Amino acid sequence: MYSEANFKSKLIHWFDENQRQMPWRETTNPYYIWLSEVMLQQTQVNTVREYYLKFINRFPTISDLSKAEEDEVLKYWEGLGYYSRARNFHTAVKDVDENHAATVPRDPEIFKKLKGVGPYTQAAVMSIAFDQPLATVDGNVFRVWSRLNNDNRDTKLQSTRKAYEIELSPYVQSQSGTFNQAMMELGALVCTPKNPLCLFCPVQQHCEAFEQGTVSELPVKSKKIKKKNVKQHVYIIKNLNDEVLIEKRKAKLLNNMWEFPMYEATASEGINQALNIDIPISTTPIKHLKHQFTHLTWDIDVFEAKTAVDHTKTELPEEMTWMKMTDKEMYNFPVSMTKIYEFIKKQF
DNA sequence: TAGACGTGGCA
DNA sequence: TTGCCAAGTCT
Structure with missing residues (x-):
């Protein structure tokens, strides 16, 4: 067993040195951070950049987006896919404008009630914008955490997500936003689905799957739907x-x-x-x-x-x-x- | 709970 | 060409 503090410290140090520049990492505006998290759902970082910049240029404030017509909002989402994200985000921002004084709620339970805000977006926005102690569990974290623990539980199961959120909670009692982003960045840059760069991994010595030679078999995902x-x-x-x-x-x-x-x-x-x-x-x-x-x-x-x-x-x-x-x-x-x-x- | 929901990158 | 994958959520 290893030291939690040691693992976290090494991960965050690696993140400080190696994180990519992203426009939404240069702001503390919760509305912008929220927008970026919605756009990033199932979508690659490089695809999101341009959409994000054009969107905040046209809708710089919650009030601006709240007043817009849905057709125009969809126009700014055109080509990005999963258009219900745009409709739901628009609905949620109007909700915030009308019922929360145009201010993104700091209370995770209140924020979670907004349209389109699931467990991932809740944890991401609350931790990055407000330092709330919630762990993000996305595709990257499933991969990183399952490999670190050589865990072959099915990551498609709700029970596995819940377990991960609990197992990660000790790490997000402080610097939660940084830790969450570091886990995801590690998954995106080092602990990749194919050909992971284990030799350059800052937490390789904490990785059970690396030790057991099972990295390529993780994470386990059950469902494959046929088109x-x-x-x-x-x-x-x-x-x-x-x-x-x-x-x-x-x-x-x-x-x-x-x-x-x-x-x-x-x-x-x-x-x-x-x-x-x-x-x-x-x-x-x-x-x-x-x-x-x-x-x-x-x-x-x-x-x-x-x-x-x-x-x-x-x-x-x-x-x-x-x-x-x-x-x-x-x-x-x-x-x-x-x-x-x-x-x-x-x-x- | 499992399937619906977009698109582009990559081996 | 085909299938998987990418910072998920809704029903």
Whole structure:
């Protein structure tokens, strides 16, 4: 058994010398720290940087974000993925603005009640911004801690998370924010999923898995879900003004984002029903693409409607509109639709 | 509880 | 090309 203080001291010393520069590490503003933690969920640091800087530039205060329309907030999240994070963060910030005097709560129990704040975000924001004694348990910490203890418990189980939070609590009674970030940084830079740099690890002598030669087998994760494949038909409908038809999604997936009308291949007559007009559709796809999500694949055929009908005089259903090709930045599109846009842009 | 929820990087 | 992984949360 090793000294807890010795382990912590070595880890923090390594962190002081080796941590990466990040814009959110140069602020003590709890709102900015909170935003960064939301953006960093399941997302790599280098991807987040630009989004973070643009976001705080446009919404520099809680009040600014609180007053914004959801469509604009989503526009600033466009391309980052997991868009419910943006909707939930917006909701939570409005909550703070209205019910907490526009001040991020210091009480972990109150903060945890906000929309989109789970155990990780609670611990991260509370420790980094307010030095509250809570341990962050994220993917990095699961990996680092399971290896340090040669622990093969399933990290997907809630019980394992709880156990880790308790086991780590002695380390976060002081300097909690620094310790938490050091654990995560070690996981990101040294104790990596593949090819970990054990020879350069500042706490190698505390690592049971290194001693036992089991590093590559940890952490243990149980569930692997198989992707479903969904065939989709997308329709590029142009009018005589060289505008193209777009539709606002009303679904859990990519909710409230725009798309070219899309129907599952098994329901592809939907476009004619929706418009209540008979649009000639090209019989062969003008483009085929696959778009990968975590849990499914869209196998997309893109069809083009060549029509002489002046659809500008046809009344459109709710949540549909004609978009000028030069106005794409006025709408928020998922990446799959941006790919299609880039293709058809050449033809206009 | 297990599956839904985006996207890009990497071996 | 394919599958896993990246500072998770919601239902």
